[in-house]
Amino acid sequence: MKYGITRRRFITGSAAVGATVSVGGGLFGEFAADASAKETAAAGLAAVTSPDGFANTIAAVDAVGGMARFVSKGSSVVINANTAFKHRGSIVDPGMLLATLKLCADAGAREMWLIKGTKDNFWERCDRAADFPGLIDSVKVSEREMKVVEIAGGVALKQAHVDRRLLEADHYLDVTVAKHHKGCEFTGALKNTMGACPHDPTCRFFHVGNNPDSEDWYPDLNHLSQCVADLNLVRRPDLCILDAGEILTTNGPFGPGKLANPQAVVASADMVAIDAYGVRYLGLEPAAIPVIAMAEKHGLGTADLTKIGVREIALG
């Protein structure tokens, strides 16, 4: 019975990502010591490829200026990490999240909050997690206490219930995975913000809009997209990190479904740009994803990647 796939098949079948810069070494400590990288001005967006999500994350954040540029010493940091599901390609790579926590701690963060906790054996899937038990244990998980926020510039969404940790922390990191979504076709940094809202009433309003009896999965894509764009007016992230290691290309957002292995991590402070870049991992163009244009119209960032300085790095 043909019922199995090898890692090699995943890799050879995955999307190819252009590499214009090579950085030697495989340990994150070597990146920090890389003089040539330090001499280069920070990129507006960095995409790093290698099989190591942890190392990719360290290198990507370093390339956009280092975590100290986004997280100040003694600050509180809220991390909205997409850890809601369990299937492959539907949640962030634990190595990527671990690297993010380490970078925040190294930058001097006083406390770190996750909007949602991790499920099941999330950390057991990361070999490096055992090296950072204190770090993982130090991270707090939001109590999911919601505050009602008025959204003055919202087109479809005028009010939302939002996790108070996202509103109150000194810094906000949007840490998500690039993947398929049955409604939006793509979910990335912009869509991930919904993770800071409760199902009822906010997310339910996003999903069903004015069509509560429709048998379509997401009956009004325009409404959903506009709500997502509007929600992001509440607070822009200081930094977005997009996992494109192993990603779901069908049956998103929760899966299981078909997978691709771009083996990349992307970092940018611009949440529109990171999504405009990230859609390529699903073979899409930014123009095909309405929320990108809607968010750009709100002034949340740019979909014009020529304006922000993209650096693509292949780790040796």
Add this chain to the structure above:
Amino acid sequence: MRILRVSIRSAAAVCVLLAVIQCADKPVVNPQPPGISAAAVEINGWHQEYDPEIFVGDSLFELINGGAEVYHRFGFVQALATQYADDAGRSISLEVFEMKDVEGAGSIYSDKTGGSGQPLQIGDESAGEDYYLNFRSGRFLVTITGFDSEPETTEGILLLAHAVAAQLGGVS
């Protein structure tokens, strides 16, 4: 709707308690059918990593997020989720969705499989993919997923699928 998320043991304890209260002065003639909890089977070489969780009402959103809206429209009753592991550290996820009727389960099955996958002769209809499979047995929809694509994991998925199908085949 009030969110209710309870373990199988807790739910079973409540059911037993209610049954005792309601039937204190009369004998139990027809025991309850095994229901969705019967899907959390034991299989050789694999153990359950934690107690199965039951999702009813809006707690389904904790399991599948926005997709839960559609499940509700198609007559969602309850879901069970648990995870198995073998001694080598491989893991398999089991999700069972109980729908109100066969039509609702069939609609969700069709959407999840998209008409693709390898037929496996499990339940009433089934489809195997690279690292997971879906099958429908009556008004139950079952998704079993591996966290890797190793042959041992695939074998475990199939073993579990047959065992769950055998259990659910007796539930109407």
